[in-house]
Amino acid sequence: MPPLKTLAISVGDLNGVGFEIILKAHTQVRTLCRPLYCIDRLMAERAAALLGNTLPDDFECQSVGESFEIRPGCVDATSGHYSYNSFKEAVELAKTGTADAVVTLPIHKEAWMRAGIAYKGHTDALRDFFSQDAIMMLGCEQLYVALFTEHIPLREVADRLDSESLIAFLIRFYRSTKAHKAGVLGLNPHAGDHGVLGDEEGFIEEAIEEANRRIGHEVFEGPIVPDIAFTPRFRERYGFIVAMYHDQGLGPLKALYFDESINVSLGLPIVRTSVDHGTAFDIAYQNRASVTSYLNAVKAATTLQRYQENE
Structure with missing residues (x-):
C-alpha cells in the first residue's frame, strides 16, 4: 500500500471546539493520514488537560508560537493571533511539500480583528498568500x-x-x-x-x-x-x-x-479543506462537539488534487 498522505492541521481558535474535535477524532484520522498538528506541545497538553485528557503517544506537534492561557468561550486577541500563526504554518508546510494538504479548524473572525489581522478568514488570506482568486465551496457528497x-x-x-x-x-x-x-x-x-x-x-x-x-x-x-x-x-x-x-x-x-458539510478552497496550488462550522464557544471544552465535518474534511483532503492554472 502507498504511504499515507501527510496533512497539516491548523488548530483554529483554542478557546473554541477545534482542539476537542482534533483529540476526539485523532485515532480515526490516524488511519486516514499522517496528521501534523500545527500547535506547540505545551499548548496541546494544556488543551487536552482542560478536556480531562492526555495527548496520544503518536500526536505530532509543529511549533507555531508562544504559549498563552486558554479561556474557553472567550473572544481573545491572543488566541486569535495563535490561530492565525497555526494556519500560516500549515500553509507553509504544504507550500514546501512537507505536507500534502491543509485541513483547518474554525477560527473566530472577531478574534482575528482584535489581533490586528487584516483578513476576514482563511479564504481571504489564501488569496493573498498565493495571489490567486480562490473559490469558496461548501457541501458534501x-x-x-x-x-x-x-x-x-x-x-x-x-x-x-x-x-x-x-x-x-x-x-x-x-x-x-x-x-x-x-x-x-x-x-x-x-x-x-x-x-x-x-x-x-x-x-x-x-x-x-x-x-x-x-x-x-x-x-x-x-x-x-x-x-x-x-x-x-x-x-x-x-x-x-x-x-x-x-x-x-x-x-x-x-x-x-x-x-456533513465541509469547506473547500478551489483554484489554489495547494489543497485546503475545512470544517463547515464555527468555533462554537457556547460548548467549548464540554466534550459535546461533533467530529463528522472534520472527518469529512480530512477524507476530502486526501483525495482532492491541486489546481493547475493551464489545464
Missing part, C-alpha cells in the same frame, strides 16, 4: 455549493455581478472540480421573471453561454430560480450549485447537510 461572492454586504452583491467576472469564475470552478453538471442560481426572486424583478439574470445567461462555449460542452445550466434549486428534483440533477451570494447558497445547504 450529496451537494456542493460554490459562492460567486462571499463575505460582503448584501447591498453590494448586484454591483459585483458582470458577465466577464462570472465567466472567469465559472471556468475556474470547472477546472477545479471537473463537474459534469452544475446549476447556476439567478440573483433575484423568480430569477428575475424575464426582467420583471430585475435584469441581472441577463449577465448570468451571457456568462453561462460563454463559459460553456470555452469549455467545449454544456456544464452550466441556468439561471435557476433560487427558491426551488434545493428541492429534491434539482438536487438529483445537480451535484454542484453556483450561488450568487453567501446566504443564498449556504442557508439551504446548512439546513440540509449541516453536520
Whole structure:
C-alpha cells in the first residue's frame, strides 16, 4: 500500500471546539493520514488537560508560537493571533511539500480583528498568500455549493455581478472540480421573471453561454430560480450549485447537510479543506462537539488534487 498522505492541521481558535474535535477524532484520522498538528506541545497538553485528557503517544506537534492561557468561550486577541500563526504554518508546510494538504479548524473572525489581522478568514488570506482568486465551496457528497461572492454586504452583491467576472469564475470552478453538471442560481426572486424583478439574470445567461462555449460542452445550466434549486428534483440533477451570494447558497445547504458539510478552497496550488462550522464557544471544552465535518474534511483532503492554472 502507498504511504499515507501527510496533512497539516491548523488548530483554529483554542478557546473554541477545534482542539476537542482534533483529540476526539485523532485515532480515526490516524488511519486516514499522517496528521501534523500545527500547535506547540505545551499548548496541546494544556488543551487536552482542560478536556480531562492526555495527548496520544503518536500526536505530532509543529511549533507555531508562544504559549498563552486558554479561556474557553472567550473572544481573545491572543488566541486569535495563535490561530492565525497555526494556519500560516500549515500553509507553509504544504507550500514546501512537507505536507500534502491543509485541513483547518474554525477560527473566530472577531478574534482575528482584535489581533490586528487584516483578513476576514482563511479564504481571504489564501488569496493573498498565493495571489490567486480562490473559490469558496461548501457541501458534501450529496451537494456542493460554490459562492460567486462571499463575505460582503448584501447591498453590494448586484454591483459585483458582470458577465466577464462570472465567466472567469465559472471556468475556474470547472477546472477545479471537473463537474459534469452544475446549476447556476439567478440573483433575484423568480430569477428575475424575464426582467420583471430585475435584469441581472441577463449577465448570468451571457456568462453561462460563454463559459460553456470555452469549455467545449454544456456544464452550466441556468439561471435557476433560487427558491426551488434545493428541492429534491434539482438536487438529483445537480451535484454542484453556483450561488450568487453567501446566504443564498449556504442557508439551504446548512439546513440540509449541516453536520456533513465541509469547506473547500478551489483554484489554489495547494489543497485546503475545512470544517463547515464555527468555533462554537457556547460548548467549548464540554466534550459535546461533533467530529463528522472534520472527518469529512480530512477524507476530502486526501483525495482532492491541486489546481493547475493551464489545464
